[in-house]
Amino acid sequence: MEMSLREARIRAALRTVDGERVRWLLGKKGQLTGQANVFGETITGPRYDFIVQKAARVELERNLLLQEMEDGPRTVHELHDITGIAKPEIVKHVIALKKWRLIDQVGMKGQSPQYMAVPRKTETKVEM
Amino acid sequence: MSTDAAHKTGVHGDNGGSVDREPKILVFCCNWCSYAGADLAGVSRLQMPPHFRVIRVMCSARVDPEFIIRAFEKGADGVLVAGCHPADCHYIGGNYRTRRRMALMKVLLQQFGFDSGRLRLEWVSAGEGEKFQKTIVSFTDTIKDLGPSPMRGG
Numbered sequence: 001m002e003m004s005l006r007e008a009r010i011r012a013a014l015r016t017v018d019g020e021r022v023r024w025l026l027g028k029k030g031q032l033t034g035q036a037n038v039f040g041e042t043i044t045g046p047r048y049d050f051i052v053q054k055a056a057r058v059e060l061e062r063n064l065l066l067q068e069m070e071d072g073p074r075t076v077h078e079l080h081d082i083t084g085i086a087k088p089e090i091v092k093h094v095i096a097l098k099k100w101r102l103i104d105q106v107g108m109k110g111q112s113p114q115y116m117a118v119p120r121k122t123e124t125k126v127e128m
Numbered sequence: 129m130s131t132d133a134a135h136k137t138g139v140h141g142d143n144g145g146s147v148d149r150e151p152k153i154l155v156f157c158c159n160w161c162s163y164a165g166a167d168l169a170g171v172s173r174l175q176m177p178p179h180f181r182v183i184r185v186m187c188s189a190r191v192d193p194e195f196i197i198r199a200f201e202k203g204a205d206g207v208l209v210a211g212c213h214p215a216d217c218h219y220i221g222g223n224y225r226t227r228r229r230m231a232l233m234k235v236l237l238q239q240f241g242f243d244s245g246r247l248r249l250e251w252v253s254a255g256e257g258e259k260f261q262k263t264i265v266s267f268t269d270t271i272k273d274l275g276p277s278p279m280r281g282g
Contacts, residue, residue: 006201009240010194010197010198010201013193013197013236013239013240014193014194014197016236017193017229017232017233017236022232022235022236023228023232026228026231026232026235027228052235053235053238053239056235056236056238056239057239060236060239
């Protein structure tokens, strides 16, 4: 694996650790696998492991793509070239990230839309 | 660390290929319990494999996820985090945070192609030198069974 991509994946992993999704799933393990929901359904252990692994993979990929789009406008093709993630998967991630207003379309490159990360709100200092 | 031990673990990198296959294990020990436990194991002259390096941290919760990922990136075959028993943490609840973090890290490591068994969390108190020794022996055996880390061509 190329050094820069490896570094990017590590940074994406650290973002995933800070994120809520996988942490929430891990925190709910007992509830999800031990207790039934209102329909009497429970999640088996292997199914739960599969869900957590899938969530971790998706979060890792999304954070990786988001990092790239923070550096500048990127098309799906460019994101595929940089990260090696399959284009259909990237499209799914882009739709999700756009829905959560983490990225926005900023222009077109040929016939491909370019997306860029929406700047994150920084904490405002309270002057005493 | 004796020079002999350093050569066996291949830290200097100038050893033969077979010697370099010895596992490299990183152990994070909390200052208040596990490090004292490790010290007790040493003072008691309990026999342990020489493939591990101990890093003392003030609390097991000080072990940032980045430390673990970087350790594996730099070629560690296994990482052991040792902390105080639940409810015994010097900082009240540090080890509870560690427990949740390690569960998360095990999931993430699998995404990087590492077996989750390469990361272990153990509770070792200051009086449990024997437990520390047994933990090191069993973890080393586990890592030997798993083989070299994917970063070292395993």
